Every structure is written in structure tokens, then in C-alpha cells.
Amino acid sequence: MDPMAAIRETFFVECEEQLGELERGLVALENGTAEADTINAVFRAVHSIKGGGGIFALEDLVRFAHVFETSLDGLRSGTIEVDSAATAIMLRAADVLADLVRAARDGSGHDHGRVASASAELAALTGAATAQAPAPVDDLDDIVFERVQLDTTPTPAPATPAPLPEARRTWVIRFTPRAEMYAHANEPGLILRELARLGTIDVRLDADALPALDALDPEGAYFSWTIHIETECDRAQIRQAFEWVEDHCALDIDEATDPSAPPATDTDEGLRALLARISQEAAEAPAAAPPAGAPIPAPPALPSASASPVAVTDKRAEQATTIRVDLQRIDRLANLVGELVINEAMLTQHLTAAGLARAAGLANTMESLSQLTREIQHSVMAIRAQPVRSVFQRMPRLVREVAAMTGKTVRLICEGEETEIDKTVIERLSDPLTHMIRNAIDHGLETAQTRIEHGKPAEGTVRLSAIHRSGKIVIEVSDDGAGLDRARIRAKAVEKGLIAADAPLTDDETDNLIFMPGFSTAATLSDISGRGVGLDVVKQSIHSLGGRISIASQPGRGSTFTLSLPLTLAVLDGMVVSVAGHVLVVPLGPIVETLRPAPGQTHRLGAQSRVMALRGGYIPIVDTGVLLGFRGQDETPEQVVALLVEGENGDRIILEVDELQGQRQIVIKSLEANYGAVDGISAATVMGDGRVALIVDVDALIAASRAEIPAAGRSPTPRHEPETLLTR
Amino acid sequence: MTTKTILTVDDSRTMRDMLRISLEHAGFVVLQAEDGVHGLEVLAGAVPDVVITDINMPRMDGFGFIEAMRRDQAHRSTPILVLTTESDTDKKARARQAGATGWIVKPFDPVKLVHAVRRVSA
Numbered sequence: 001m002d003p004m005a006a007i008r009e010t011f012f013v014e015c016e017e018q019l020g021e022l023e024r025g026l027v028a029l030e031n032g033t034a035e036a037d038t039i040n041a042v043f044r045a046v047h048s049i050k051g052g053g054g055i056f057a058l059e060d061l062v063r064f065a066h067v068f069e070t071s072l073d074g075l076r077s078g079t080i081e082v083d084s085a086a087t088a089i090m091l092r093a094a095d096v097l098a099d100l101v102r103a104a105r106d107g108s109g110h111d112h113g114r115v116a117s118a119s120a121e122l123a124a125l126t127g128a129a130t131a132q133a134p135a136p137v138d139d140l141d142d143i144v145f146e147r148v149q150l151d152t153t154p155t156p157a158p159a160t161p162a163p164l165p166e167a168r169r170t171w172v173i174r175f176t177p178r179a180e181m182y183a184h185a186n187e188p189g190l191i192l193r194e195l196a197r198l199g200t201i202d203v204r205l206d207a208d209a210l211p212a213l214d215a216l217d218p219e220g221a222y223f224s225w226t227i228h229i230e231t232e233c234d235r236a237q238i239r240q241a242f243e244w245v246e247d248h249c250a251l252d253i254d255e256a257t258d259p260s261a262p263p264a265t266d267t268d269e270g271l272r273a274l275l276a277r278i279s280q281e282a283a284e285a286p287a288a289a290p291p292a293g294a295p296i297p298a299p300p301a302l303p304s305a306s307a308s309p310v311a312v313t314d315k316r317a318e319q320a321t322t323i324r325v326d327l328q329r330i331d332r333l334a335n336l337v338g339e340l341v342i343n344e345a346m347l348t349q350h351l352t353a354a355g356l357a358r359a360a361g362l363a364n365t366m367e368s369l370s371q372l373t374r375e376i377q378h379s380v381m382a383i384r385a386q387p388v389r390s391v392f393q394r395m396p397r398l399v400r401e402v403a404a405m406t407g408k409t410v411r412l413i414c415e416g417e418e419t420e421i422d423k424t425v426i427e428r429l430s431d432p433l434t435h436m437i438r439n440a441i442d443h444g445l446e447t448a449q450t451r452i453e454h455g456k457p458a459e460g461t462v463r464l465s466a467i468h469r470s471g472k473i474v475i476e477v478s479d480d481g482a483g484l485d486r487a488r489i490r491a492k493a494v495e496k497g498l499i500a501a502d503a504p505l506t507d508d509e510t511d512n513l514i515f516m517p518g519f520s521t522a523a524t525l526s527d528i529s530g531r532g533v534g535l536d537v538v539k540q541s542i543h544s545l546g547g548r549i550s551i552a553s554q555p556g557r558g559s560t561f562t563l564s565l566p567l568t569l570a571v572l573d574g575m576v577v578s579v580a581g582h583v584l585v586v587p588l589g590p591i592v593e594t595l596r597p598a599p600g601q602t603h604r605l606g607a608q609s610r611v612m613a614l615r616g617g618y619i620p621i622v623d624t625g626v627l628l629g630f631r632g633q634d635e636t637p638e639q640v641v642a643l644l645v646e647g648e649n650g651d652r653i654i655l656e657v658d659e660l661q662g663q664r665q666i667v668i669k670s671l672e673a674n675y676g677a678v679d680g681i682s683a684a685t686v687m688g689d690g691r692v693a694l695i696v697d698v699d700a701l702i703a704a705s706r707a708e709i710p711a712a713g714r715s716p717t718p719r720h721e722p723e724t725l726l727t728r
Numbered sequence: 729m730t731t732k733t734i735l736t737v738d739d740s741r742t743m744r745d746m747l748r749i750s751l752e753h754a755g756f757v758v759l760q761a762e763d764g765v766h767g768l769e770v771l772a773g774a775v776p777d778v779v780i781t782d783i784n785m786p787r788m789d790g791f792g793f794i795e796a797m798r799r800d801q802a803h804r805s806t807p808i809l810v811l812t813t814e815s816d817t818d819k820k821a822r823a824r825q826a827g828a829t830g831w832i833v834k835p836f837d838p839v840k841l842v843h844a845v846r847r848v849s850a
Contacts, residue, residue: 007749012741047784052742054813054835184797185829185848187805194847244830244847378763471790 012105013054018045019098020393026094027396030087039082042090043072045180049101058104061097064115068093069121073499080125081726089121095397163564168199168232170256176224181248188225194241203516211458221263225317281542327423330383337373337380338667344373345688381567385420388466391429394418395464398434402441409448410441415465421473425545425565429475432538432549436561439535444481444559454556473567478560484553486510493519511551511559515539516650536650546572546589574666574695575643575686577657579621583693585666585685586655592644594660612654619644621654622632622705626697628680647702655701668695680704732849733757735776737767737793738811739785751836751845757849764788768796773804778831778849779808783819789849791826798827807848 025042028034051063071090074080096118103110173195177188179255195201204226213224229238235253242251348366351357357366392414403410421429425542446462452458461477486507493499493513505513513519517536542549547565566573574585602621611618621642625631636656643655666685671678671694682697693704736747745773748758759774773780780799783790784789792809793823797803799827807829812819822832 007742007745010745041786043783044786048740048742051740051813051834055742057835183804184824184827185805187848190847190849248825252731437750 002107008056011056012101014050014052015101015105018048019101019528020390022094022097023044023091023393023396026087026090029082030091031458039072039076043076046072046097049097053104056104056548058100060115061104064093064097064100064119067122067126068097070218071126074126086125089118089125090676091400093118093122096408098397102178133382141360150339159592165285165611168230170228170230171235171238172252172254172256173226173227173229173238174250174252175227175242175659176250177221177394178250179219181245182219182221183257184248184591185583186245186248188223191241191245192227194228195229195238198233198238198241200231201230202228211331227701246397278357284702325383330380334380338669339669341373341377341444341714342688344370344684346686346690349688349690356492377571381571382420384422384424385567386423386426386427387418387420388426388473389417391426391433392466393465395433395437398437399441399462402438406442407447408441409458410445410460410462413461413463415463416467417465419468421466421565421567425567427475428541428545429565431465432563433475433477435535435538437464440477440479440481440561441558444479444483446482449484469564470568475563475565476560477563478563480558483555483557483559484511484514484551486553486555489513500619508552511553514551515549543589546587548589572666572668572685572695574664574685576661576664576666576693577624577643578659578661579628580625580635580658582630583661583687583691584624584657585664585693585695586643586645587682587695587698588663590645590647590653592646595642595644597642614644619652619654619706621656623656623703624701625656625658627701627704628696632643645698646701647699651706653702653705655696655698666693667697731755731757732777732845733759733774734845735767735770735774735779736765737761737781737785739763739782741844742774743782743811748802750841753838754842754845756833756845762777762840764796765788767793771797775802776806776839778845779803779806780811780824781808782811783816783823794823794826794828803832809844811850 022045023033025038025045028038029042033721042269046065046069049061050069053061053065068090071080071093075082075086075090079619080086080364085631091698094136100111100115116277141346143409173369174186175191177186192201193277206226207222207223209222209224209384210216231238235255238253239246239251242249273452286455346553348357348370350360351362351366396412396415411684440462441460446454446456448458451460461480463476465478466473466475468474490499490505490510490513494501496518498516498519499505500512515535515538519534519535519536539549542565545565547563549563551559551561551562553559572585575587575588575591577584577586597612601614602610603618605611610621612621623633623640626633626636637658640656640658643657645655646651647651669685672683673679674684678694680697680700680701683695685693685695687693734751736744736751737758737760738747738817743755744760744762748760748763748793751758759770759776764782765779765787767779767781768788773826781790788796793806794810797806797808808827808833810820810828811834812823812831813834823831829848830844832841836844
């Protein structure tokens, strides 16, 4: 990758971190939980974004960051008081800054009005603090952008910006360094070299002030130089060569009264040769060998042999607690570990087949091998894991926006931000969480007025939490609002034809109706939680991550959305089944229950279709073997096992398989990457005996069955019935 | 000609990357530290030819770092360049007072950076 593009990428990654830091700091200031360094950290965050933005000439971003930084500086120095009004303005400014960063990253436009009003707010804040401070607009003039000159004339522009190319003039420079100049590590030789770049120079050393050796202070300054320079440059350009030492030397620059006057004649040969070398080097390569400058009483530089390199290495190792790794490398590692797991299983199987599984020594070795393999697998998964903080930290802003739009006062409490989950899962969590939080504020929380009437605090609370629970991550979004209006949900579901008017539903089942496609409780769809999509979309995206979502509600007390997600997408919990001699894996997620149909429980419906009577409803039956083309219509065996599965959209069918082989964790192998896409199959895995097992795509099977079987009842089915063999 | 070693001290990763890539491209060996404290730790085991430091950093800022370097016998004569913005005349003065050799005005490009380094290294 082009190095600048790589730096740019780093910049935007870093911006996101700094924005997170900024928001955390401002929220801490608002809550009064700030620590001593919080204001500095907040200031640095904005300062860094400004600095990086400068590299890439992101002018709007730099301009706004500068205004912001000025206000934060006021906050830091105490001229602006840290009160709720100030932090509110800062938080809004942080949001605008985030928008500008993203606009710059994506090359998209941004809301100029919002930027202007946030700038004005900040300027007012700064202005109020320092009444006579210059108008903020003046501040902006301080920023200097280096622009690339675009030459529009047909002829090339002159290489040097000299106003009059012909006007070569001779200047006389008298340069007398003081001791401080050496103490600041500036060397006259290098300054002379810099001068030599500007033109032809002639240098005379005046060493008259040099005392006898016994009186010499090794760090003193005793030399001065007289330099004749013939150049096209003007005084300011010459002065530039001395800009770092101006305060630490006596410097006179005059135009030579007699340009034709011969340069100093008493320069000795050695110095002349030296200067020739300096000029030559300056012309050739600025970083060539040292010009072995004039006798400079440089401060003694002691060799640092005293320092112990070993101890230092240790210290630095402690510093490096994190490293950045390309995600592709980790994915490759994860893949290799997947292969290792499969190989280990194959090895075990071969040993068993050869009757060696119990052979002395081998059993123990295999045991520790499989333990090691599992540990490696977990460690690799842990590398991909990231704290959910990165998603959670976007939510306070969302809550502020939605609260402002609905006119409600809302407090967001985040818990378990350190909980780790696979990076891919995290990336796809943002939208569902956004939707649920909007929903909680818009539909869940009551207005302040209503809350007070019901004896609740005027401020509503939304709680967002993450926790690990038995190999899954559970995320909850809860509010202390009014809870779901079950009567209305039921009426709506009946009206939409989603359930029968007399369907017996528990409270839980009623609540979960809101996830059904086409369901929307709000009479008028507000643009806040609505945005044209319902909670069924949220459910779908959670399902596609192999997760589940449910809602629990208590009237008057609030509702809780519960998401349960797998820790990783690379490994799948699956049910291994056999169908017509083939081994298949059905993901455990969509399986509602497995059962063995009783005689008389299945009914024919027309020539080819069959349904199963299940708790007062009828569910279409699909012979997996037939659907996948393993066998013909009439070859379904007598004894089958039925899997009741539910698709992402809530449709349920029965998948018939010949046998259950058990539940297993399997490593997912892409079929598209290794073979090609197959209808009804989502991926594959390799079993312990080396056979490839296909992983069925339940949703595709449901869709395929729809094409053949007319839709039957799809009422939500209560669980815990006697014929259940296994429930999740 | 021996290869010059440059130590850069900056808390911004973007800036560190920018410095490292620009300087390595110009043939320098680059050491990096994330703040003043880290910078001094690196200096305990290395003798860079030039040090480039930012001002605003956590734990120890650029002024503190420069002052500490100038007190250290091993590094008091090492050239130090400060990264600063044009508007910060006050910061330039403070940096110089602390012992800085020169400064590099942000935003800078690789050419400007390398030129500044060569102005202080033989």
C-alpha cells in the first residue's frame, strides 16, 4: 500500500480512538467523575486530531478542531468554568467533530450549518471567558496551510522563488555565537552548510578571542565568523538559516558596500578546502559526510556505556502491551487452527480404528494433544475478540440525539463494556443496538409529565449491559418505561392476520409478537425508531449472527430486550445428522426442538405435501433427503427424526432426517471459496473421519419448501410438550 | 558514512507513522517513543543522533522531556527538534528555553522534515 494511504488509515483509526477518549472525558466532566488528567486527555484528543488532519490538509476538520481546542484550552487553564452548560456545548462539538472526521474519511459531505453553529457556540464560550480576546475568526488566520503551487503557465516556473533572478548580490554576515548556542546543540559548521545552499560563500574565522589553554572553558564560546555570500536571496532568506540561533548569537547581515571587493585573503588553505567541501556536499547531497567543522568547543558528550541495555529492553517490553495486526493474518491463523482441530480429530479416529487408542503412552499423548489443540483454538478466538466498548461508546450520542428529538430526559447506563466478543460480531451489532435503544426511548419511556404522574423520577433510564453466560454473550437493553401494551399488540397481530383471534398466547409469546415481520405497534411510525424498518429486521440480523433475541416486559415497570450471541463466527454449534447415507450439520440456532413423530401425527396434504399436527397447529414437513436430491419422494424411511426449525423470518417447518448423531462444535469451511455456492447449503466442515459434511442453510431450505408446499399454519408454538426429545 | 539514528517522541500514532516512514525512506534508523517518560527510557539505552519531540503528550510533555535530556550528560549535546504549529510562538520560545535546538512547523511534509533533521546533524 502507498505509505501515505497507510498513514491515512492509521489516522482515521486513531481518530476513532481519540473521539472515544474525548467523549469519555467530557462525560466524566459532566458527571463530576473526572480525574486530574481528564481535561488534559480531552485536550490532547482534539489536538491530535487537528495535528493529523493537518497532514492530510483536511481544512474543515482542522479549522473546527482548532476552535474546539481553543475552548478546551480555556477549560484547561480555568478561564472557562466546567459547568453543565459548557460540557453540553463540548459534547455537541464532539459529535460535530466526529461527523467531520467521518465525512473526511468517507469523502462525503457534512452539515455546514451544524458545524457553524457548534463553532459559534464554542466561540461564544471562549469569548465569554476572555472578553477582549480577538474574535475567533482571527484565530483561524493562524493556521497556515502549505499549498502545492499549480503552475498554469505553459513554461516551467523558475526553480528558485527569487524575485529578480539576475540580482545576485553580495552580503556580509558577522556571526558570533554565544555559549547557549552550543548548549542547545547548534553547530556553526551546519549553519554554514545551510548558508552554502543559498549561494557562493566565503568564510573567515576570527579566533582572536581564544584564550590560552589553561584559561579555556570547554563549553565557552570564543569564535566568530565573517561570511561573504553571493546570492539571489534577500536578507530574510539569509536570516532563515539562523532562525534557530537568533537568540543565542550576535548576528549582523549587511549588503556589501563594494560587491567587487575580493573576499578575505587571509583565509588559510585548510579552511578554504573545507569550504569547498561544504559547498560541494551541499550541492550534491545534503546528508553527506560531516564537514568536520571549524574548531567548535562542543560540550563533552560522554559515552553512554554506563547504561545497561538489558534493563532498558525489559522496560520497553513492559510498555508494549498491545500490537496491531492485520485482520487477515489472524483469520489465516484461525483457519490453520481449524485445520489442526480437524486433523487432530482424524488422528484420533485412525488410532481408534487401528485399535491403538488405548496403547500405552499413546492415550496420554493424544489426550494432551487434544487439550493443547483446544487451548490454541481458544487463544486464537481470543485474539479476534474485542471489548464491546467500541459499539457501546457510540450509544451515548445516540441517546442524546433521540432524547432531544422526543423531548424526553434520558440517562444511559452502560455495563460490562469490557466484555469481549468476536470482532465480526461487534461490527454487525451496531445497527440492531441502535434500533433497540431508539425503540426503548421512543416507545418504552414515557414523557417526563406521565412519569411524574405515575410516581417515577422524571428522568428515564436506559440500561445497556453485556455479560458472558455459558459460552454465549448476552446483551440486554432495558428501560424503566411503561412496558409493552399487550392488549394493543394482540389486537394489532390479529388485525394483521399474524395470529388467530382466539389463539391462546402467554404474556411472553404476546410480547415476542413484535418481532414478527410486518408488525409495528406505533400507530404513526415516528422517524426515530421507525426509519421504515421493524424489529423483525433486528431479529433477522441477530439470527444471521447465529444469535437469538427476545423481549420481556412488565407493565408499568419497563421492558428488556435480550440478545444472546455466539462468541465467534468461525465455530458453530451444530447438530450432526445423517440423511440417505450423507452426513449433514444443522446449525443449532434455528432448531426449536427435535422430536420423533408419533404414528398418526403426520397427515398428507394433497399428493406430495405432508404436515404434522403439533399442539393444535399444522407444520409443513420436508424430507431433507428429498429436498436436497439425495433420494426420491417415495424413499422416505419409516423411522425418521423430526427437527422443528424456525427461520429468520419466524417461519417454521419440520425437517425430517434419518438419524441424529449428536451435537458438536464444528469448524466452518467456506464452500464458495473452495468449491462453489450450492443451494440449500451454507458451508461445509470436515469430520473426524475425513469426510466432508455439508452445513444446511435452514432459511434456504424453508424458502425452497415454500416453493413446493403451500403455506400452512405458522402460529408461534409453545414448548415443553410430552413428545419432545430435546429442547434447546 | 554511518547511518544516523533518530528518536521520535509523539503520542499520536498517525504522527509516529508519518515520522517513521518519512525518515526511514530518507535512510535514517528510527526509534520511537510515545511520551516523554517513554522517551527517557529509550534514551537510557540508545544514543540517537537527533531527537524529534512533540509538545503535548501525556505523562511527560515535550518541555519536561527536553529539560530532562539537557540535564543528562549522555544526551545534553544531542540536537532536539520540536514539532510545533506556526501559531505557537509562545511554545517555540518555551521549547527553546527548555533547550530545543530547532523546530519543525506542522503540518510538514517528508522533504521539510528531512531537511530540518539535516540542518542539525552533520
